[in-house]
Amino acid sequence: MQFDQLSPHTLRDPHGYSGKWHFYPEDVLPMWVADMDFPISPAITQAIVERLQERVGYPSMTGDKALLQLIVHQQSQRGLTGLSLENLLLTTSVVPAIYASVLALSSPGDEVITQVPVYHPFLLALNEHHRMARHNPLLRTESGWEIDFEQLESLVTPRTRLLLLCNPQNPTGRVFRRDELEQLAEFALRHRLWVMSDELWADLIYEGEHIPIASLSPEIAQRTVTLTGPCKTYNTAGLGGGVAISHNKQILAAMAQVLKGIGGHPNVLSMAAWRAALEHAQDWLQEVRAYLKGNRDFITGFMAQRLPQVGYLPPQGTYLAWFDFSRAPFAQEVHKVMLKRAKVGLNDGKIFGPQYQGWLRLNFATSRSLVQEALERMARVVQTAD
Ligand SMILES: Cc1ncc(COP(=O)(O)O)c(C=O)c1O
Incomplete structure (x- = not known):
């Protein structure tokens, strides 16, 4: 092989x-x-070559429609239904979307909760932008890594605004179960928190099933931005490409405002690769x-x-x-x-x-x-x- x-x-x-x-x-x-x-x-390579034979001028700022439709379809297969193209905001890759979520959904001095250990840009975005990171360490149990819900409750103060979730989780590889995600969603709704859910690893699962937290109820969908992209699944990190997805268009508008002038525009080769990946890889x-x-x-x-x-x-x-x-x-x-x-x-x-x-x-x-x-x-x- x-x-x-x-x-x-x-x-x-x-x-x-x-x-x-x-x-x-x-x-x-x-x-x-x-x-x-x-x-x-090879389908991705071929799509890039073919795309280069076409015009490579400025693309539509919202991205290629065919790609956006494929992403909507992919999400609906994962259970995140009811999306239309306006519920997607393309970004140059996922890390800028992590930073934009933090900036759009909290203010300096606000407290932000995340399970640790976690993909380091979560922590960097908080520290670099003067948000107070509140760590909720995953517990190592006989059956695997588990969320410490008791400690999670104790972390909430009137300054808590946002929950950062990584699912599937980098670096532990945990794929959170439905009951865990339901408990997290209930927690976020009860405390009126925003949720940023980085689901970039959703296709690389060996046991369990990927469940987008935003798919659990219309209420949690309104408070969540889901992030994903092609790079982990299709090994295209050098090409970039990411998407922020939310049923709440105000969240996307706030993120677009943060990215205005610095977020660049969608990359035509990246979009061609992503589309070919979803269609043919x-x-x-x-x-x-x-x-x-x-x-x-x-x-x-x-x-x-x-x-x-x-x-x-x-x-x-x-x-x-x-x-x-x-x-x-x-x-x-x-x-x-x-x-x-x-x-x-x-x-x-x-x-x-x-x-x-x-x-x-x-x-x-x-x-x-x-x-x-x-x-x-x-x-x-x-x-x-x-
Ligand atoms: C959870 C998570 N989010 C985002 C990224 C990076 O995404 P991108 O390269 O699209 O910025 C990684 C890379 O390892 C990751 O593990």
Whole structure:
């Protein structure tokens, strides 16, 4: 299978195009930035080439209608129904939409709640814009990561405005169940909070089902903006593209105001790629998902056999493994130790929340042999340190 054929030699392209493969010296295996090492679907390549043969002048500021219609259809298949094209706001990628949600739905000094550990731009957007981040750490239980609803209630004050949700969750890989999302929605409505739900990973799920929180009731739909984009599913991060979706057009208008003059305009190649992905890359996606699930299961077996002392819960979605090295003798500098001694480049846990010093995130969207090589290198370092 093509996903099995990748070698560091070819992945470290001579042009320096891949940020991940060129950041560290050549003897380091880069398992950090969340993009896949796999080639994209040929249908996307073809669509980009064909699009370049057409006019590439300014597009419509609201985006290509055919793409918007496909996104509406995709959302309705996920249960988010009743949308029309005016309920979508295209953005250059998802991170600007995260920042725009924070700016549009809260003011400096307001309190904003999020489960941690979490995708670091959530925390950066709050800190950089003087919002008070209130962390609701996920609980590690026998059955997996769970939301601490008791603590969640205790975090609310008259200054609380917004709840930031990441589902499927980066970095734990949790896919939240309907009952959890219903409880979160009830909580947000009772406290009159806005909800930003980043659902970028929704297609990469191995167990469970993706449920958009905004699909749960018309009331929660009115208080929610859902964010998504093509980059995780179809491996098109370098092309950009994102969308903010809300039944409440005032939320989108407030976000558009924040982005005015700095948000740019939709990119014609990005839109062509996204459209081709939704129309013609579903077989590719199925293959990728099956391969990633195999990698996830391989890691689960490896950790149980070779590194049982390292905390790890198999992710239900995403291509991220989240490791707890906090009991290792080198926990305080685990990121550096893995980089210098194991020669594996990982994400340092503390960027996902200051309490996660001693944790690491590994991206397993690469050939299984490279995943194995990275884990073997890490295991050797752990074993020599014990
Ligand atoms: C939850 C989440 N949101 C957003 C992004 C980034 O999206 P984009 O590249 O479209 O800005 C990532 C990338 O890893 C992510 O994990």
